[in-house]
Amino acid sequence: MLIGTRRTRVIAGSFAASTVLLVSAAWAELAGGDARMEHPVREITTAERELLQTAEQMLVQSCMQQQGFRYWPVDRHPIPEYREFPYVVDDVNWARTYGYGAELERRMKEMDASSPNKKYVAALTPDRRRQWLQTYHGSGSGWLKAKLPRGGVLSHSDAGCASKAQRLLYQDLQGWYQARESAIDRKGLKQDRVVADDRFAASTEQWARCMRRSGHAYTSPADIREALEKTSLRTEPKQQVTLAVAEAVCAEESGLARTSRKLDRHYAEVLAGQYRADTDLKLRLEREALPRAQEMVRQATDSGLSPERSPSSSP
Secondary structure, eight states, rough: OOOOOOOOOOOOOTHHHHHHHHHHHHHHHHHOOOOOOOOOOOOOOOHHHHHHHHHHHHHHHHHHHHHOOOOOOOOSSSSOOOOSSOOOOOOHHHHHHHHTTHHHHHHHHHHHTTTTTHHHHHHHHHHHHHHHHHHHHHHHEEEEEEEEETTEEEEEEESSSHHHHHHHHHHHHHHHHHHHHHHHHHHHHHHHHHHHHHHHHHHHHHHHHHHHHHHHHOSSHHHHHHHHHHHGGGGGHHHHHHHHHHHHHHHHHHHHHHHHHHHHHHHHHHHHHTTTHHHHHHHHHHHHHHHHHHHHHHHHHHOOOOOOOOOOOOO
8 A cells, every 4th residue: 555755846957046036036025925814715726735835845945045055846746646545445447557556666766766855965075964954954943843633742943944935935834833733643643543433344344255255365455555565465566466456346345445435534524623723724824825825936937937847855
């Protein structure tokens, strides 16, 4: 089963210097805009989320280059085929093509190994490498803190370029950090509750019966994940495809796919209500940031700067 990770897109390449000039000018301009929204009405779209990512990464790039370092903006989803199946593989066509995603994982590792950011940082002297990391992540200044739904508190410097970019884009940096980290943690909590639900367990039993009829003696999708890690199945792509297709077919026939989707929506709503303050704050800050992000990208586009994809990640 594929687990979501952040990957990269290079927004600036040969046009990086021009982008820095535009974004540097935007730092002061965008910081002044603050169109308040009292009641967020919906989640932002995928396209809007990509817009925010693009703008944030442009700001990070500008900040890093102002400090004398190179930086290649990153993207969340460089491989469109990449999928997450937190409960069960439920897409037969995807399973038939990718099995359990071994080839996609291989491609991701290759992309990560060829990351311009990683190669650049690795080539720096030890002292400059330390300075790059401190410039990006921040250190020794104020600290952001986020209280997590599953317990514990995360903290992060508010002084690095990553935090500076988020402050300009979202304005309320501490609020954004709390809202974002809470949302990430709630996703894990939601999945925990889904798999602990008796309805999920009952559907999983039906799924296991279907799998046995197909010649695969697994009691749950989690058992398959363990087998993929610990047995020879890990190195048998054809067997993986056969098994993944059976898993997906049985997910539909047993009702496990339908039950998983229903429970996922249910617990998402429950947790959104339970943590309403964080939920509403994240929506509001995202939607307020959209005009700032749109203006920044518009300036770059009007100046003839066109995005370009490239594998990259931040050390």
